[in-house]
Amino acid sequence: MNMREVSWRVFAEEYASSAMEHTGEGDKPVSYLVTPLGAKINRMLAVGVVTEVEEVGEEDKPRYRAKMEDPTGTFYLSAGEYQPEAAASLSKISPPAFAAVVGKSRAYSPEEGVTYLSIRPERIREVTGEARDYWVLETAKSTLTRMDAVSEALKMGQPSAGELIRLGYPENLAEGVVLALEYYKEVDLDRFRESVKDALRTILPEGRKAPPDKRPKRPTTAEPSSKEKGRTGGDAAEELQELEVAVDEEAAVLDMIDALDKGSKGAQWEKIIEAAKAKKIDKVRLEEIISKLLDKGDVYEPELGMMKRI
Numbered sequence: 001m002n003m004r005e006v007s008w009r010v011f012a013e014e015y016a017s018s019a020m021e022h023t024g025e026g027d028k029p030v031s032y033l034v035t036p037l038g039a040k041i042n043r044m045l046a047v048g049v050v051t052e053v054e055e056v057g058e059e060d061k062p063r064y065r066a067k068m069e070d071p072t073g074t075f076y077l078s079a080g081e082y083q084p085e086a087a088a089s090l091s092k093i094s095p096p097a098f099a100a101v102v103g104k105s106r107a108y109s110p111e112e113g114v115t116y117l118s119i120r121p122e123r124i125r126e127v128t129g130e131a132r133d134y135w136v137l138e139t140a141k142s143t144l145t146r147m148d149a150v151s152e153a154l155k156m157g158q159p160s161a162g163e164l165i166r167l168g169y170p171e172n173l174a175e176g177v178v179l180a181l182e183y184y185k186e187v188d189l190d191r192f193r194e195s196v197k198d199a200l201r202t203i204l205p206e207g208r209k210a211p212p213d214k215r216p217k218r219p220t221t222a223e224p225s226s227k228e229k230g231r232t233g234g235d236a237a238e239e240l241q242e243l244e245v246a247v248d249e250e251a252a253v254l255d256m257i258d259a260l261d262k263g264s265k266g267a268q269w270e271k272i273i274e275a276a277k278a279k280k281i282d283k284v285r286l287e288e289i290i291s292k293l294l295d296k297g298d299v300y301e302p303e304l305g306m307m308k309r310i
Contacts, residue, residue, distance in 0.1 A: 010035060011072040012070045014036065014143065014192060018033050018035040021107055036187045046103075046119060047070070047098070049099075050068045051068070051096050064080070066093070068099060068101065072195045076117070077120075077121055086123060097126050099127060100125060102123045102244055103120050104120045130236040135236075147189050152164060252279050252281070254309060257308065261308060264302075267308065272290075298310060
């Protein structure tokens, strides 16, 4: 059964600085983009201001590209026929608007030495300014933890994942840091430290109120849309968690189907229902999730009452 991937929180500057692609091991190896600070990204949670949405598909195959800015740079988003829900959400966003994205990292290299990075959204929704600020704070904490891990690894004669784990760092980060140092050789920690400082300044009252020419380097200056201004947000952490849970439920159902698929015909529907109950996913919600997975082409029904992973 495939393990669900961590939704990494990284600022756009760290993400855009990444060039290393790494493939895991196992029957169904997962591809990762390894950042200079050791984040092994397959899935990520990014929040910022959508500043541009462009329709680039055909009439029968809609596709949207978008730019989303955080305080350090720009994320590029792309969603089409294989991400129908995300594409539909992008089509309804009127820039500028705060938005949160849970999606897969995507690296495209048209030629050696040239890599274009984007996010393929699994889910995207408009959020409050408070949710964006909360993400900036949590991402700053995560970035500083990765920087500490890199700093510790640099003190070692031979960087070791086992030694980093012994120091208290999680396994996926420890492995990522060792891979990053092998690939990037030198990591400019001062640059990323300044980037974190700049990001944090933008959520301070003085950072918000300063005129554009007096604000910290590369802040997001766009204002939320009129629709966003009218929203009354709840707790920012819950707002982002709700988005992640929705995606994690889909991953959980896919895991169930994998585990229950004992032959060529797939997993029995009744057994999927039982397994979902154990995960506190009721039948109505399960049917909604299965419908979305069918629409996205992640699963199919080889025969009535059976479900199989593609």
